[in-house]
Amino acid sequence: MSRAGSSVQITELETMAKLSRPNVIVGIPETGLVGTIATSYLVDHLGLPEIGHVESDLLPQVVVVHDSEPKDPIRIFGKGMLAVVVSEVPLTAKLSYQLASELVIWSKAKQSKMVIGITGLPSEARVESAGDSIPMVLAVTNDGDLRKSIKAIGAEPFQHGMITSTYATLLRRCTSLGVPNLTLLAESFAEFPDPGAAAAALQVLNKLLPIAVDVKPLLDGAEEIRLGMRGLMSQTQQTIQQQTAQTTPGVYR
Amino acid sequence: MRGNDDDESGTVGIGGPRALRSFVEDAFFGEERPLFNLKSKSLRPLCRIEATEEAVTVTFDLPYVEKNDISLTSTENTLQIEAKMRKAITLRVGGGVQRHVEFERYTGIVRLPTTVQPEKAKATFRNGLLRVKFPIAKKGNRVRIR
Numbered sequence: 001m002s003r004a005g006s007s008v009q010i011t012e013l014e015t016m017a018k019l020s021r022p023n024v025i026v027g028i029p030e031t032g033l034v035g036t037i038a039t040s041y042l043v044d045h046l047g048l049p050e051i052g053h054v055e056s057d058l059l060p061q062v063v064v065v066h067d068s069e070p071k072d073p074i075r076i077f078g079k080g081m082l083a084v085v086v087s088e089v090p091l092t093a094k095l096s097y098q099l100a101s102e103l104v105i106w107s108k109a110k111q112s113k114m115v116i117g118i119t120g121l122p123s124e125a126r127v128e129s130a131g132d133s134i135p136m137v138l139a140v141t142n143d144g145d146l147r148k149s150i151k152a153i154g155a156e157p158f159q160h161g162m163i164t165s166t167y168a169t170l171l172r173r174c175t176s177l178g179v180p181n182l183t184l185l186a187e188s189f190a191e192f193p194d195p196g197a198a199a200a201a202l203q204v205l206n207k208l209l210p211i212a213v214d215v216k217p218l219l220d221g222a223e224e225i226r227l228g229m230r231g232l233m234s235q236t237q238q239t240i241q242q243q244t245a246q247t248t249p250g251v252y253r
Numbered sequence: 254m255r256g257n258d259d260d261e262s263g264t265v266g267i268g269g270p271r272a273l274r275s276f277v278e279d280a281f282f283g284e285e286r287p288l289f290n291l292k293s294k295s296l297r298p299l300c301r302i303e304a305t306e307e308a309v310t311v312t313f314d315l316p317y318v319e320k321n322d323i324s325l326t327s328t329e330n331t332l333q334i335e336a337k338m339r340k341a342i343t344l345r346v347g348g349g350v351q352r353h354v355e356f357e358r359y360t361g362i363v364r365l366p367t368t369v370q371p372e373k374a375k376a377t378f379r380n381g382l383l384r385v386k387f388p389i390a391k392k393g394n395r396v397r398i399r
Contacts, residue, residue, distance in 0.1 A: 132380065193314075226381070230288060230299055
């Protein structure tokens, strides 16, 4: 799908035609890489096939070759009623806005039931307890009925505050196009990959959707993930720091 | 989140299934990036520094490390860390054609944002997170306003 004026295109593989009113789950590298870890694990755990990818001249000009096969950095996996968008690169402000906008337009065209964003919320308590504290998952939604059942899915309502970057645009664009959106924010480390926070977010997802994701392997493999995602975490931190000054209204800093 | 063909040899993938391995450390964090030192085969740990009016706290993320294998040295302005991993871990590195490099330890030196009292530092280590807290040195001459 491609629209005039947008430099982001979603390229669909033939298998994407099998999607049916999917819930679209989005994971972008941000705080604690919670979104990327959660969505990567989901794809792996559910064995979801690749059904598309994102093309944009705003992406780094890189092709990564794994086992002789070139791969795109932002890909869509899924089948049936589930589509998962995973980015393996942090997004610049312009790419973030355009990607979020395109994903919502694409979700609407697919008659998506809901767009679900997963990310982290920096938590001092989590750092001070060295990860012993059980991460609370805060949720914000534009859907009135779902708002009433946030506690029932094991999350806490996000009462006051601000959501920034990709997830903010997803929520805003969903609202303007009439697509239900749920954004999950798990308390997490800000600067370190946080598989524990990703697991907490997935447990909320387990109560919301007909999926049964066992998070134990994710928690058992936490050290491996923390080590393996250092590079992405470091790059993401640099991107966030560059953008915070540009995008955050002074009153909230 | 395994999915690496070299799992049995203790290789760590970048996380995610085979198709999902993040390539950022490899592609964008080539040898010029300071996340690792190829000569000494050591990793630079991810680090967070917080400063308040009273204290400077440095937190390191040290997966695969045990408490007794950490060595810390500090001055009034720097904190140096050496930590041995409990097993050698192989990571793929390199910006072009990638190669496997085995890492056995973390090393790093952090410049502190203000002058501290290194002799009063307190450190805790749990779940692979090392936190070192320094009281800030009270130095300088009072300036009177007339």
